[in-house]
Amino acid sequence: MRGATHATWAVGAVAVALVATACGGGGGGGGGGSGGASGVLSSSWGDPQNPLEPSNTNEVQGGKVLDMIFRGLKRYDARTGAAQNMLAQKIDTSDSQNFTITVKDGWTFSNGEPVTAQSFVDAWNYGASLKNNQKNAYFFGYIEGYDKVHPETGTQSADTLSGLKVTGAHTFTVKLNQKFSTFPDTLGYVAFAPLPKAFFSDHAAWLKKPIGNGPYTVDSYTKGSMMSLRKWGAYPGTDKAQNGGVDLKVYTDNNTAYTDLLAGNLDLVDDVPAAQLKNVKSDLGGRYINTPAGIIQTIAFPFYDQAWDKSGVENVRKGLSMAINRDQITSTIFQKTRTPASDWTSPVLGAAGGFQDGLCGASCRYDPAQAKKLIQDGGGLPGGQIKISYNADSGSHKEWIDAVCNSINNALGNDKACVGNPIGTFADFRNQIGQHKMPGPFRAGWQMDYPLIQNFLQPLYYTNASSNDGKWSNKDFDKLVDQANAETDKAKAIQLFQQAEGVVRDNMAAIPLWYQNGSAGYSDRISNVALNQFSVPVYNEIKVS
Amino acid sequence: MGRYVIRRLLQMIPVFIGATLLIFLMVNVMGDPIAGLCGERQCDPATAAQLRKEFGLDKPLWQQYLTYMGNVFTGDFGTAFTGQPVTELMADAFPVTIRLTIVAILFEIVIGILLGVVTGLRRGRPVDTGVLLLTLVVISIPTFVTGLLLQLLFGVEWGWIRPSVSPDATFGELIVPGLVLASVSLAYVTRLTRTSIAENKRSDYVRTAVAKGLPRHRVITKHLLRNSLIPVVTFIGTDIGALMGGAIVTERIFNIHGVGYQLYQGIVRQNTQTVVGFVTVLVLVFLVANLLVDLLYAVLDPRIRYA
Numbered sequence: 001m002r003g004a005t006h007a008t009w010a011v012g013a014v015a016v017a018l019v020a021t022a023c024g025g026g027g028g029g030g031g032g033g034s035g036g037a038s039g040v041l042s043s044s045w046g047d048p049q050n051p052l053e054p055s056n057t058n059e060v061q062g063g064k065v066l067d068m069i070f071r072g073l074k075r076y077d078a079r080t081g082a083a084q085n086m087l088a089q090k091i092d093t094s095d096s097q098n099f100t101i102t103v104k105d106g107w108t109f110s111n112g113e114p115v116t117a118q119s120f121v122d123a124w125n126y127g128a129s130l131k132n133n134q135k136n137a138y139f140f141g142y143i144e145g146y147d148k149v150h151p152e153t154g155t156q157s158a159d160t161l162s163g164l165k166v167t168g169a170h171t172f173t174v175k176l177n178q179k180f181s182t183f184p185d186t187l188g189y190v191a192f193a194p195l196p197k198a199f200f201s202d203h204a205a206w207l208k209k210p211i212g213n214g215p216y217t218v219d220s221y222t223k224g225s226m227m228s229l230r231k232w233g234a235y236p237g238t239d240k241a242q243n244g245g246v247d248l249k250v251y252t253d254n255n256t257a258y259t260d261l262l263a264g265n266l267d268l269v270d271d272v273p274a275a276q277l278k279n280v281k282s283d284l285g286g287r288y289i290n291t292p293a294g295i296i297q298t299i300a301f302p303f304y305d306q307a308w309d310k311s312g313v314e315n316v317r318k319g320l321s322m323a324i325n326r327d328q329i330t331s332t333i334f335q336k337t338r339t340p341a342s343d344w345t346s347p348v349l350g351a352a353g354g355f356q357d358g359l360c361g362a363s364c365r366y367d368p369a370q371a372k373k374l375i376q377d378g379g380g381l382p383g384g385q386i387k388i389s390y391n392a393d394s395g396s397h398k399e400w401i402d403a404v405c406n407s408i409n410n411a412l413g414n415d416k417a418c419v420g421n422p423i424g425t426f427a428d429f430r431n432q433i434g435q436h437k438m439p440g441p442f443r444a445g446w447q448m449d450y451p452l453i454q455n456f457l458q459p460l461y462y463t464n465a466s467s468n469d470g471k472w473s474n475k476d477f478d479k480l481v482d483q484a485n486a487e488t489d490k491a492k493a494i495q496l497f498q499q500a501e502g503v504v505r506d507n508m509a510a511i512p513l514w515y516q517n518g519s520a521g522y523s524d525r526i527s528n529v530a531l532n533q534f535s536v537p538v539y540n541e542i543k544v545s
Numbered sequence: 546m547g548r549y550v551i552r553r554l555l556q557m558i559p560v561f562i563g564a565t566l567l568i569f570l571m572v573n574v575m576g577d578p579i580a581g582l583c584g585e586r587q588c589d590p591a592t593a594a595q596l597r598k599e600f601g602l603d604k605p606l607w608q609q610y611l612t613y614m615g616n617v618f619t620g621d622f623g624t625a626f627t628g629q630p631v632t633e634l635m636a637d638a639f640p641v642t643i644r645l646t647i648v649a650i651l652f653e654i655v656i657g658i659l660l661g662v663v664t665g666l667r668r669g670r671p672v673d674t675g676v677l678l679l680t681l682v683v684i685s686i687p688t689f690v691t692g693l694l695l696q697l698l699f700g701v702e703w704g705w706i707r708p709s710v711s712p713d714a715t716f717g718e719l720i721v722p723g724l725v726l727a728s729v730s731l732a733y734v735t736r737l738t739r740t741s742i743a744e745n746k747r748s749d750y751v752r753t754a755v756a757k758g759l760p761r762h763r764v765i766t767k768h769l770l771r772n773s774l775i776p777v778v779t780f781i782g783t784d785i786g787a788l789m790g791g792a793i794v795t796e797r798i799f800n801i802h803g804v805g806y807q808l809y810q811g812i813v814r815q816n817t818q819t820v821v822g823f824v825t826v827l828v829l830v831f832l833v834a835n836l837l838v839d840l841l842y843a844v845l846d847p848r849i850r851y852a
Contacts, residue, residue: 047810049582051628058584133595135583152591207628223629224637225712225802251709252809256696256800259708263701393813427581427815434580434587445585459586467586 038244039544040230041526043268043537044257045248047224051207054193055127055134060447064536066190068229068246069110069212071237073101073120074188078532078541081294081348081451083185086237087115087194087213089170096181096488099174100167109196110217110232117172119194125149125160126200127191136191138466139449142183144175179486181493182452189450215241215540225250241540242528258521267526267544270537272519274396277335284521290337293535294348294448295516296456297338299388299404300470301509302438307382315378317508318363320386320441323371323411326364329403330514333396337519340364341512344501345456346448348533354453354494360505360512368411375412382440385416389442391429392422397443404513433469444469444510451533453497457481461504470510477503553839557832562614564828569610569821577602578815582626600624600818617825623818625811631822634807639826641714642803645796646788648716648723649730653781657731661738661777662770668743677739680732692725692798709800722799726792730784737780741773748772775845782838786831790824 048062054070057063073088085091089102107115126132128140130150137150144163149156163175176183186192194213199206209218215237216229230245249266251257254273260266262283272280272288280288301308301317326340339347343359351357362370375381388405390397398420405418412418421439423429432438446467448455458481459465463473477500484496504510518535528543579593579602588596597603600623601612616623622631664673683691699721700708710718745751746769754764793805804823811819842849 047627049626049814058586130591130595133592133599135588135592137592138589150589150591152589153594222712223627224634224807249712250802251800252802252806253797253800256709256798259696259701260800263704263708265707265709425575425581425813425815427578428576429581430583430587431576431580434577447585466589469587 039525040245040247041243041267041542041544042247042249042265043539044251044254044260044266044270045227047250050135052210053134053207054123054195055132055136055139055191057190058135060534060536063190063534065210065218065227065229065248066193066212067214067536068216068539069210069214069218070190070193071107071212071214072188072190072193073103074185075239076188076451076533078530078538080350081353081533083188083450086188088184088187091184091187093184093488096179096183096486097176099176099183101172101174103170103172105170107213107236108234109194109198109211109213110234111196111198111211113196113198115194115213116169117166118169119196120192121164121166121172122200123193123195124164126195128161129159130156139186139189139191142176142178142180144177146177181485181488181490182454185452186450186455215239216245219245239540243526243539243542243544246539246542261521261523264523267523268520268529268537268542269522270518270520270531270535272521274334274399277337277519280519280521287522287524287529289520289522289529289531290517291531291535292339292347292533293516293518293531294346294451294533295535296341296344296346296446297513297516298341298344298444298446299441299511299513300444301441301472302436302470303473304436304471305382305438310379312378313382314507315374316381317378317511319371319374319378320408321360321363321371321508321511322365322367322374323408324404324511324513325366325407326514327366329400329407333399333403334514337517338514339517341514344504344510344512345453346515348448349451349453349456352494353451354456354497356498356501359498359501363505363508364512366407371408371411372413381417386418387421387440388418389421389423389429389432389438389440391424391426391443393425398422401443436471441511442469445516447534453494453501454481454484457497457500457504458485461500461509472507472509474503474507474509476500550836550840553836557836560832561825561828565614565821565825566610568824569613569817570606572812572815572817572820573606573609575815578626578817581815602817613821617822622822622825625819626814626816631818634819635822635826638802638804638807638823641801642789642792642796642805644714644716645719645723645726645792645801645803646785648719649727649788650781650785652724652727653731653734653784657734658738658774658777660735662742662765664735665739665742665773666746666765668739673739676735680735683728683732688725688729689794689798691728692722692795695721695725696798712802714801714803719801722795722801725798726788726795730780730788734777734780737777738773741776742769745769745773771845775842778841778845779838782834782841783831785834786827789830790827 046061049059050056052062052065054066057066071086074083075086076083087104087107089104092100103117124140127134128137128146128149140146143161145158145161148158149161166172196211198211209221215232215235217232219228219230221227227248231241254271257266257269258273258276261269303309330338330340342364343356345355347355349355388401390401392398401420405420408418409415459467461468461472461477462481463478480496480500484493487493487496518531520531520537522529526542526544528541530538532538579588579596582588601609624630625634660676664676667673696708699705706721751769754768789804792803793809796803796805807819808823
């Protein structure tokens with residue numbers, strides 16, 4: 001009889017457990033909360049790649065948190081992208097090289113410590129110092145003394161930037177090593193955030209539970225799983241949180257996050273998976289946002305390879321650009337979450353910020369016949385075939401690279417003219433780019449650090465610039481960028497940058513493909529949802545009903 | 546028996562070293578992980594060099610391996626790129642995956658063996674044919690299809706479960722993911738048990754037991770099942786390791802933050818320390834599970850003796 005009893009038991013246990021799950025399934029989701037200003041919303045999140053420090057975070061997921069718990073000297077308007085004073089009372093300069101910054105009085109960190117000029121200077125020195133391994137250290141590269149604190153090789157000979165001087169409780173001066181007229185507008189980037197003394201005195205504890213000066217405080221943080229942020233009642237700024245808090249939940253797969261949204265267990269997904277774009281309208285109705293972000297996708301060339309650097313090859317590059325049917329690819333593969341590019345910046349800059357629709361001209365319009373002619377004029381494809389390299393591990397890069405190649409092959413009437421060259425991981429892709437081993441053109445994505453035309457041009461095309469992966473070099477371009485940086489009048493500076501962009505166009509230094517949109521979906525519990533130019537939700541403005 | 550166990554334990558050492566060395570080499574062949582740490586831009590050379598030094602990546606590979614193995618024996622599995630010690634990641638991930646594996650194994654044992662016995666005893670009847678067809682369907686459908694389908698039906702359409710598992714990952718929440726993870730193995734367990742039972746049903750000792758007038762359930766549990774379970778135990782034993790390491794797909798679908806999730810993150814970010822650390826532990830799990838299976842043989846069938 002014993003055996004039978006056992007079996008009954010086991011079956012009974014399973015049945016009980018099944019019932020238990022069914023009960024647990026309905027409740028507990030969505031974050032609960034009573035709604036109104038005290039309601040808490042839940043949002044999808046990815047595990048940050050690096051430790052959460054302002055000058056060490058260079059991807060969206062970590063940036064999302066820092067954007068909620070930090071406020072810097074400037075802040076970019078979520079709608080226009082314009083840099084507006086936040087903690088900065090004023091930033092003065094007479095020569096675009098020496099700046100005097102006055103910090104507003106009355107701001108504190110959430111632990112009560114006042115935010116002073118010293119909080120900024122300490123944070124910037126920390127970020128620049130080589131021994132702290134900060135991945136955004138180069139942001140401080142314009143400040144005098146950077147080469148001592150962060151030499152390219154060897155050990156550092158100074159611990160603090162000589163260009164930073166605290167002149168009062170709330171004032172400090174910044175001396176740059178070159179003229180940089182739009183420097184104040186870069187200060188909205190999170191790397192320039194102030195840090196409290198607790199950051200330096202107990203670094204490990206701070207990383208476990210970061211303390212900042214923004215509208216939210218970290219309530220609890222389980223690494224790799226979830227972060228609960230709550231409204232900071234005593235926040236002194238005007239952009240107070242309109243909700244009680246945000247629970248960021250880590251999802252490995254954005255498809256699961258989307259499923260959770262549909263099932264009512266999640267309020268906000270800020271990355272709608274490509275596979276779901278077709279259904280998103282019928283699934284969510286009006287609760288779907290698709291707005292431009294400061295991201296442009298291009299195809300870069302290995303100019304260190306003689307075959308791509310000869311004169312006349314620019315015609316091949318222009319021809320390739322004309323052979324790509326951007327309209328068709330963006331509407332079929334991306335369901336219009338990308339906009340065909342016609343310049344090398346992004347629409348989020350606005351016309352006043354330097355975006356110029358159609359700057360690329362005929363070179364970016366699909367014209368297969370002209371494309372074929374141009375490529376033949378330029379001496380044909382180097383080696384008779386091009387391989388476009390991309391990392392196959394993330395995004396839907398394979399799909400669009402194949403489509404681009406198809407488009408080129410159709411235009412040239414040769415189905416072997418262009419092939420994709422997948423590289424297993426992003427790290428290896430970056431690795432091969434860094435070693436200048438690219439066998440041909442390669443995918444190059446650029447997400448802006450701050451909404452400035454300078455940020456779309458200088459890091460990517462200036463001789464030996466940090467992200468000039470193709471090693472393109474042009475004296476005229478460099479000269480125009482230098483002039484633009486020295487120009488104190490903003491409008492004139494932007495004009496000069498646009499002229500520099502003209503040089504990029506005439507040489508087709510990189511093929512612009514499309515501007516990327518941020519896409520998000522949300523539940524009917526929340527409203528007033530928007531994405532900023534970095535495709536990060538503006539959390540503090542979200543209302544929970 | 547004691548000598549046998551010791552011999553088996555000694556055999557584990559070369560297997561362990563070989564397996565870790567292989568995975569160490571494979572992860573390193575993929576190139577410099579620091580290159581992917583700075584987003585779409587190149588890390589500045591000074592910081593990259595500094596990071597390489599911190600993670601010991603500037604040394605020759607053999608030296609990295611020796612240092613690594615040396616540290617492992619003191620319980621130090623290194624640090625992930627997020628600044629978290631790998632042991633901390635393991636402490637988070639393994640309990641979750643172990644719970645998931647337990648659920649899956651329970652499904653295999655309870656449902657798999659039960660169905661196997663029922664069909665084995667009723668060979669050729671409609672029940673048998675029905676279950677055989679069902680297992681064929683389960684085996685031929687990939688896990689991710691089953692997983693996504695159950696998630697959609699139970700989670701979204703009918704609202705019985707939450708489509709994703711919370712960070713706590715309690716047993717209750719893991720039932721459906723466990724079933725998905727177990728599904729293919731469960732079908733195999735059913736088929737294995739069925740064949741074994743059907744074969745032994747005709748053997749002499751069963752006939753003797755029946756002739757002695759023993760009650761039917763006693764014949765089945767004491768005589769028939771005990772002998773028939775040997776191949777099944779072998780299968781389930783080796784399956785423990787396979788389930789833990791192979792949970793990547795299931796864990797991804799249901800957003801379970803277990804071993805599969807950490808391995809996936811580690812591979813995508815090319816984080817040598819995470820990948821090698823987790824695989825090292827999984828290798829150990831495999832080896833121990835195999836050892837247990839071999840020891841269980843002696844318990845199930847006293848005729849199998851180890852010198």
